[in-house]
Amino acid sequence: MPSANYRSLLRTPGAAAFFLPASLGRVGVAMTSLSIVWLVHSRTGTFSAPGLVTGGFAVSEALGAPQLARLVDRFGQTRILPPTLLAHAVAVAVLLSLVAADAEDAFLVVGGGLVGGSVPQLGAMSAARWAALLRPDRAAELPTAFALESIGNAVAFLVGPTLVSALAAAGHPVAGMVLAASLAVFGGLFLATQRATAPAVAVRGAEHSSDVGQLLCGPVLLLMGLNLAIGIFFGAIQVSVTAFAVEYGSPGAAGPIFAASSCSGLLAGWFYGLRRWRATPPVQLLAVTGVLSFGTLLLFTIGSPVGLGLVVVLTGAAIPPLLVLFPVFTESTVHQTVLTQAFAWLGAAGAAGSAAAAALSGLAVDSLGSRGGFAVTATAAVAMTLQSLVGLRVLRAPQVRRGRRGTGRQ
Template identity: 35%
Template sequence: MKSYLNVLATPGAWRFLLPALVARLPFAMLQLGILLLVEWATGSYGAAGVAAAAAAVSQAIAGPQTGRLADRHGQARVLLPQVALHGLALGTLLALATAQAPTSLLVLTAALAGASMPQVGAMVRARWAYRLGGSARLNTAFAVESITDELTFTVAPVLLVLLSTGYSPVVALLVALVLVVVGTTVFAGVRTGMPEPAPVRARSAGGVLRLRGVVPLAVAFLAMGSVFGTLQVGIISLTAALGTPASAGAIYGTFSAASVLGGLLYGAVRWRVSATARLVVGLALLAAATSTFTVAGTIPLLYGTAALAGLVIAPVVITGYTIIDGLVPAEVRTESFTLLGGAIGLGIATGASAAGQLVDQFGPSLAFVVPPVTTVLAALLVLARRRGLRARPPAVTSAPEPAPLPG
């Protein structure tokens, strides 16, 4: 635990970590919340699925553009108008759903709510990289962020479902709206660790996708997102087929808990193996672990395979963020982080859609063929492009590591 305590003891870190945690809970509630809201308003799961997918895809597309603006103009100047726009879009969606507006209007507004969602998680990672750049503690800081993501994506849906069933989806998303506005506003006001805006001349005209090594990493994160999306659909459908639908939540919770454990163990190690080699091996192990779902025909086996896959996935995510931090210039760091986050979101939507089609056509077990295929292909791509994933030569692009406070 010493490595984690050293990172969390970074002067001023808690000033931005606490409001960021509040702002990140709604991020994990939005897609499922829109699904429940639109189904409640229209009575159609088909319409709800389209609206949720529209939010996910628009978020994946707009996220890197938000990161680009944050790199260029500073986090606060982007987050404050963005959270205001998000509040307006989500509030309008709630009003339209309550009024039972046409589905097309609900889908359009859901897309606006997704596109305007503040990318606080990527901006926290950018702050860590700015403060700890060049330090061995950065890998541990990224592990902290991966664990935080996993916890929020475990806790937030539970809170959302409790509020939706106890009251209504409108109340649930109103709570999410309050949390995102308060958390983002406070986070934007904390200047601790905030990177300095980059000059326009340092920007790449084609965006970060034109930079060396970024495309293979984006594909790897898309594959990891497909794991999350596929397991959500596959576990729910298979447990229902086995006659124990209530166990789906506990099985997915096992996956999340194992991911937290895997991230903790991985982040505490000072690795001597290159990050690229770790990424290739991690993706291959993830393919092997997720392939066991295809033969997990009982509830105990589902628990075991979920734990196995969870142990592997957080280290792969951490490694990807570590690699991209060493690849891209500091002035495009936030854009790069939001790109990877958007790739995961797009992978979730794609994986869930593909798994749903396979379940409908061939049964629950066939849904689990998606993750091994996507992760193996990603591992092969990373292996083939490994030379382009070497870190850039160090440059003076970030603030020096702060000295401890007196006393």
């Protein structure tokens, strides 16, 4: 039975014990950006200010995530997670206090930056644990494991934004922010207790400089470009869909629209991970980004929330294969002692894209309406397709690497 692939992975000793807490925490992380949008919008009544604050959040996450990942690779997940989670909880409290005090936008941007800089990188940590758990004896199962990670992300972005939108529509944007932080912190704390599956700690020495060099190779740089573009897509689509729902007098429709996209992504990710595709991963990448570009161009033809929901079903289905292919390429390129950093750098590129998109699409929406935001979304998708053409030559299929170094568990 095909679904046994996922069951066999979760039955691996220690797998469910780290995957489930990480998934719970990712629901909170998935809620955070949209929580900030609704929280600040409830005070200002515009989308420019939420865009700027969310941009500050994303910029800070982009800068902070690789540094946190470097500490994780150096000292281990179980030592770095607890202080990171404490800092995140304090940062959320600071932002809530600033909003309650009706602070100036500049202070709100700083508050958003504090929240972004302390976001726990639970996705990167979970993916690194799969790589450590399955290499080298079960390396063929890594794409399925990363597909499971994609499903976890899809569930997070199904549940998280739906909860945030529902709470905001009911007049409780503060509750959405508090719930997001609570899920991220408690999920991260449970993950930190799972020491047996924590990846090996990086060994510093003569090999360190070559390890750093691996993060600057052509495939990783291309993957960072792709993640930058997908970050722009995510940042713009959140603001644009929310603005479209408000334009049509149905702010509560934003939640179901996000849910439709996430349901589509959930099903697509589940199906994608069950099959062994004949096309090479670079060809798959080109095909999926082409579908995403086509879907974003359809955004300019819609005239109702129902029509928008139908389009985001298509674009949502294109996301999970990308979220599987990116870590597959990364894991096959870099050494395990810098794998968390590599995942974090890709996440940072995505966060940087979200930062640019949040600010740019907010201004575009205020000036041109929701279709101004859709223009930012479509530009990002087309850029991904063009980069995928380059990827046909630059990216290589996954392969088992030799001479993997490292020490024991944490």
